[in-house]
Amino acid sequence: MATDTAEGRDESGTPGEGAESGSGSTGGAMRSSAVMAVGTMASRITGFVRTIVLAAALGTQLLGDAYNTANTIPFIINDLLIQGLMASVIIPFLVKRRKSDADGGRATEDRLFTAAVVLLFVVSAVAVASARWLLELYAGGFTGQQMEVAVYLARFLLAQIFFVGLSGLISAMLNTRDRFGAPVWAPVLNNLVIISVGLAFVWVALPGRTPENVSQGELTLLGLGTACGMAAQTVALVAALWRTGFRWRPRLDLRGSGLGEALRTAGWMFLYTVTTQVGFLITTNIATRAGSESVQEGYGVGAGLTAYNYAYQLFQLPYAIIAVSLITVLLPRMSAQAHDGLWNEVRDGFSRTLRVSALVLVPLSLAMAVYAVQLSVVVFARGSTSTADAHNIGIVLAVMSLGLVPFSIFQLMLRVFYAMSDTRTPAMISIANVAVHGTLAVCAFLLLPPNLVVVGVAAGFMLSFVSGLIIAGTILSARLGGLDGRRILGTLVRLHLAAAPAVGAAIGVLWLFSRQFGEGLATNLGAPIAGSLLGAVLFLGAARLLRIAELQSVIGLVRARLGR
Template sequence: MATDITNDSDDHTDDPGRPPTADSATSAPSDQESSARGGMMRSSMVMAVGTMVSRVTGFFRTVVLAAALGTQLLGDAYNVANTIPFIINDLLIGGLMASVIVPFLVRRRKLDTDGGKATEDRLFTGAAVLLLVVTAAAILLARPLIQLYASDFLPAQAEVSVYLARFLLAQVFFVGMSGLISAMLNTRNKFGAPVWAPVLNNLVIIAVGVLFLLVGTGDSVETVTTADKILLGAGTSCGMLLQTVVLLGSLWRSGYRWRPRLDLRGSGLGEALRTAGWMFLYTLTTQLGFVITSQIATGANVASVESGADAGAGLTAYSYAYQLFQLPYAIIAVSLITVLLPQMSAFAVDERWDEVRAGFSRTLRVSALVLVPLSLAVSLYSTEVAVLLFAHGNTGDSDAANIGNVLMVMSLGLLPFTVFQLMLRVFYALGDTRTPAFLGVGNIAVHGALALAASWLLPSQLVVVGVAGGFMCSFLVGLLIGGSVLSRRLGGLDGRRIVGTLVRLYLATVPSVLVGWGVLELFRGWFGPGPAVNIGAPVVGCLLALPVFLLFARLLRVEELRSATDLVRSRLRRG
């Protein structure tokens, strides 16, 4: 969702900022070094597979929930209530883990005579107490919290959302503790459980959705029963409870034994948290952006119902489209960014700005090679894909088409979104968290202004599409401002080469988009609306458009395509 656009699954290593020395580059590795590299490769493989399975099950969870709850008033009631716990966690702990807590724990484990045990006990105890207090307060304040994000809910819809929230807000404690335990496991080089435990959470929620479809007696906010609401609220929270229990068991097996301690003075934790002020500001701006999105999207959905128009174009449609939109970024760009960040950090320490520029430019161009044609393909077939995936159970064809309309607009902003996230990592590599915070403020200003304009100017059914467009435009503005700042700091960003590659890539996609559009029109004319179009047009269109894109990219001398081709050929020969 829009609440989680910057939390990537970066690998945590003991010393990611240390470049190889001349000796290590020329001498043969010792048995111990070979064993360490083998362990790192195994950990990376476990994380890669676990992340992929987590993404797949998470996507299937979304499809099941869409079938069970639809995208209209009941879906919005559930999604608003289920998003708030994660927002609270982001504000309290989530945004601090990678930037403050993990480095702090690693440093304490190395420097403290007890291996950081006392610090971990203090942190674990303090977090547990804080999260318990915040969770209890959130449950008591369920009604005003729902009003904060959805003040335009109809009375019956608000009651359902508040009832669900009193169960779902229990997740504040479990989400926060899961994040802390995962960080403690990562500092022990235990990476498997943190990436696999969310799969169990997804499976539990999938089971809840299927059970609701089978035994639930209500599919609207007026007809949903108390038993249905308990199933949805308690069942969802049980998924996060199971995730936390599994992670706690893994931490126990790693040798950690918790001893409650509240003597925080002299622990160094306060100083560490003070350094995270700018990161907190950035997180706060992203959450404010979601408040704007939630208020306008839920209000538009209610307005559609009250006017007698088709509903379904609200927060739920926006959220499901956003999850689809993020998949290419998560699968393609995050892995490249994860590899790049430690390298850039090392180069920044040595003030090797030419290497930082080269790393940024290379990662952007390689990502664009895939994301440019993919974003246009997803935008072209967004409606067909959305209907194919979501038009089941209590989600009708028109509701799924609303998801597709939002996805179409979001997909056009996939590249600016990715470039902006990459720029943030460059700032972090430079040790700068202040500039990203100010960029976040700029983003929220653009997003908020355009979202409000959409709510005033567009019909209620299209407001959420306008909100999505404003969200994507905010990243375009952010990357232009961030790029100018980075260019001054680094003495340039290889801009001419980057722009040249992007222009060639977009020109190469023009013929392939025409081929894909032609296939879509032919399928619509031959078969009319239905599964044949929803499945056949995207598959056949992409199969025919891909070689056209590759041909024109080669004719236009896209350097990254040749590099990728040479890499594949070398791997095939080696295999």
């Protein structure tokens, strides 16, 4: 989720040298984003390795679906109760209180931290006690031993709710202090723990484990080890917050704190989160049923929730590294601008962030679509995941990749609404998104063979963001007196035109490698590398010919930094 900062501060909380104003400069935002991008890349790379290890250990069929469904539920519950409030309510609230309170918002933070600890502990305990009911809700397609394995794992994994929620709050508090490093580096520790757990599972268990032959000790290793990874991440964030000078003093005197007023605006955000989780509930049930049917009907591939989740993790990698880094720095600045009524600056910040993100996301999304199958085979086809399983992940990834740009634009639009303290509009838009996604997902389940259902679900998910950004863009344009739409559209069109020669070259390279080397490693690894290098040269050349201004700005910034 997006994070938050109001103004530059040193370790003691006082304004530091080089602190940027609420409006900030383009270079300052991009430099801060670059710092975050390094940490985010480390986090995502280790997360990528974690996914590879888990895929090799558990596969993408019944056991993999059991683990991934059980491990998804704590994050769903956290989204419903905590995480969704961060960008929309808590972050703007902390920004305002740090600017307006005589103590810089310290008392407010103590109250908020106390309330979060109590709430998260209670919710975690209730969730662990309700593990079977939650699994039946999200995985109606599980039966027999697969359900028993998922419930056993969930008893450990649902404890993560406490640590996930607390990590989100601490990250927001760190970002209000202009501390972006720890929130993007702490997940690396979590990933390393889970990688170790996955490798230990591979060492103690044979490949091809199923719900019928996996032992309780092996399941305990998976469940307890995964939960310990999130606990380690939270401890690292607590230490980082402590170093900023924050000392938690438990307070439950919430009356008059302003938190109640802020949370009253969360009603619409709660509706938004519930609506999106209804969409995920549909996805989960359809995907788990399709995965079970695919195995039972002899298709021989993992085509359920695990395949969908692994494709989605690869899909989000460029968005997380590029767009999230820019958005994280932009949101607090945009919140301050909206609070002061500086709508022109809000519009300019939105336009600039979108166009700079698109400079990378457009060619990346097209390259991913071309090489999705080859990349998935290289990444996942080992251990308990067969080449056919990996191929199916690649098909899902190819469909998702075509929706990367609409997905990113929509997420950025949501941040503009949140900066304006408007949670009602995103909630209403989400209803339309889920209607599109849900309808297409159900159609996919009814019309497609089990091994291709998740491909249809992925297509419906991406199309829902196209409809969502059209609605959101229309509303924002009316409120802000325009969204710099002509400039944004012009940039997007030129970027796609610049990418056209690169796409053609990428397809040609893949054809040549396949003809020369067949479907082996030389093609699966060599074609993406050669095609991407050639495509990058062609894209940059075409972008310069088309005089895409964002490219010149980025090149100028890089040269200035290297010249120092």
